[in-house]
Amino acid sequence: MTASSSVNADPAELAKFSELAHRWWDTESEFAPLHRINPLRLGWxxxxxxxxxxxxxxxxxxxxxxxxxxxxxxxKVLGIDLSTKALRVAQLHALEAGTPNVEYREVSVEGLAMEQAGAFDVVTCMEMLEHVPDPGSVVRSCAELVKPGGWVFFSTLNRNAKAFLYAIVGAEYVLNLLPRGTHEYLKFIRPSELAGFCRSAGLDWVETKGLEYNPLLRRYRLSRDASVNYLVATRRR
Structure with a gap:
């Protein structure tokens, strides 16, 4: 499936991440923050x-x-994305690492929801909502894909002055944790907005965690402070 005007994706965002696709598994690359936070979000x-x-x-x-x-x-995991290059990297890594029970498909979440409604026990959508034109559509589709009583997890960026300073000025221009232009402030999502999407989709909000970065120790930790990065656990009614 390719990105088009009917797909909930920004071609510029897809191009941006496709250009860096070969560096996904380089733990010192632009994706180093994802490698560092992954044990935290997996454990949570x-x-x-x-x-x-x-x-x-x-x-x-x-x-x-x-x-x-x-x-x-x-x-047993299915990973979906609309970046062909990123998916090829994912497939190659799974093959080289011998990772069991993981498959990848190039399909939109809305498209998959039409095929496999209620098919999954767990759905994760991390660091994605702030990169799509219609995050509410993604939330609805995630809710459709999970079984009743199943879990849906989101992570995204809050929209406020602190988040602008930390996630854009600090992370992209001062500390160079991310390439400049990775994020657009106006696409950040307040927890109240995400809560509205979840309520409309039939997802009950269970828990919120903040994700903080200590630049001196170069470490991330989960906390109660959701003012910048935050993660949300929800369950389908």
Whole structure:
């Protein structure tokens, strides 16, 4: 499936991440922050729902960092994305690493929801909502894809002055943690807005965690401070 005007994707965003696709599994590359936060978000997901034996979907999987780790925890995982290059990298890594029970497909979340409604125990959509034109559509489709009582996890960026200073000025221009232009401030999503999308989609908000970065120690940690990066656990009614 290719990006078009009927697909909930920004061609410029797809091009941006496609250009960097070959660096997804370089732990010192532009994707280093994702490698560093992945154990935190994986552990948090497992604290809500043990993944062994579950059928899991990773929406906007990119090069497969989270999808691969969920499969290694015993889940049967499908990773989807609209970046052909990123998916090829994910598939190659799974082959080289011998990761069991992980597959990748180039399909939109809306398209997959039409095929496999209620098919998954766990759905994750991390660091993606702030990159699409219609995040509410993504939330609705994630809710359609999970079984009743199943879990849907999101992570994104809050929209306020602190988030602008930390996530754009600090991360992209001062500390060079991310390439400049990675994020657009106006696409950041307040928790109240995400909560509205979840309510409309039939998802109950269970828990929120903040993600903080200490530039002196170069370490990330989960906290109660959701003013910049935050993660949300929800369940389908």
């Amino acid at each position: 997901i497992e604290s809500q729902v043990p993944l062994a034996g579950k059928r899991a979907l990773d929406v906007g999987c990119g090069g497969g960092i989270l999808a691969d780790s969920m499969a290694r925890q015993g889940a």
